[in-house]
Amino acid sequence: MPTRQEVMRLYRGLLKNARAFFDDTTREFIQTETKKLFRKNHNDIMLDRVHRKLNGARTTLHLLERANQHIFKDVLSVLGYGYGRKGPRKLVMLEATVGVEVREEIFGSVHDVEKYRPAFFALAKYQLGVDKLYVNKDTLRSNHPINVAKMQDEHWKKIRHQVLPPVDAATMDILEERASSGIVTSSAQYLNPEYAHVIKAWEERWVKFPERRQVRRFYRRLLESIDRMDVTTVMVPNPGKYLNEKARRTTEFAPGVEKPDLIPKKVYRFVKSPLAGKQQPENANIIDIAGMDTHGSVKI
Structure with a gap:
């Protein structure tokens, strides 16, 4: 059984690296989820299960360490957890936006789902296309109506895990502002001015903000899936x-x-978003080096 020192070292490492991540929404989510899971599982006595959970926590810790070094794919992976592209927040956001509860099963014909779950149906139709909502009868052993209906119910389970939850207008505005300006706004702007300087000093000490061109690149790629x-x-x-x-x-x-x-x-x-995947601003200037015009735009 792992010792208390090993578990606490891992726990503090997760909180420390989550604290250093530049996105405030993702930072708060990882800290809250880490505290909840460690408190929930601290009395677990099944050795195999304990080692499996600790290995998962170590994998997350290494991912956060690489993300704080601003490695592109690792930053996107961590941002995906914070904005519901994967992980536990994805199911919570699906419930909040399209009304599908965490443990609810989607079943029935396409017509029934469109009638009783219109928001979920519209989201799946937009992201996957209407043809992907129907089970492929060519792959079934039997085309009997009962078997087709049963396989259609199983098909909805796959679709539910494939769709990505949408976001509200306020969240989209924040992401577009960061993707356009390359500046991650401080959370101190929402506080009382007498406490704002304390938060700013804390962020300057602990949070590892990337360069503006990196911030643009991170959020523009994130907007492709939002x-x-x-x-x-x-x-x-x-x-x-x-x-x-x-x-x-x-x-x-x-x-x-x-x-x-x-x-x-x-x-x-x-x-x-019109900024999704965009590699350069709309008004990028032509670079003129030593009198030579380069027929290209500024790389951001």
């Missing part, structure tokens, strides 16, 4: 307006009550 969700309400014709009398008695409207011609319906729209 969509903003806009929800609007439109009025559509009421499909139950002209049902026969028998079907009308089963609806939510009482007999004899006139149904409206139009009913509200939510429309989900997903927007990709």
Whole structure:
């Protein structure tokens, strides 16, 4: 069984390296998740499970150490955990944005999912395409309707793990500002001025901020996998307006009550940032070195 000194050294190393990461959202998430998991598992007595969890914590520690050296792929991996591209926050963000709970199962035909989970259906359709929502019947052993329905339910489980949750407009604005300016704003700007200088001094001592060109590169690549969700309400014709009398008695409207011609319906729209993957600003200047015009733009 690992000793207390080994576990505490690993625990403090995770918190120290998380504290040095430049993105405040990711930094707070890693610190909170580390404290929660270590407190949850400190009484575990299954030796194999303990070693497996500690090996995972060591892998995370090494990833944070490389990310704090501003290695490109490792920084993107850590940012992915902070903004729900993978890891535990992904399921939480799916519940907050498209209403799919953490332990909820998605099942049914494509028509049923579109009817009862419209936000999830719109997100999956936007990211994967409508053809990917149907199970491939050519790969099934039997095309019997019961077997097709069963495999369609299994297919929804795969789709749920493939889709990436969208973000709100406020988060997208922050990411676009950093991708454009290359400056990571300090969290001290949201505090009382008498405490702001303390936070700034703490960040200057502990947080390892990358150069501006690196910040632009990190966030522009991150924006490639992030969509903003806009929800609007439109009025559509009421499909139950002209049902026969028998079907009308089963609806939510009482007999004899006139149904409206139009009913509200939510429309989900997903927007990709114009800065996603962009390698240079729009107004990049032409470099003129020793009187020679280089027909290219400034590399950022």
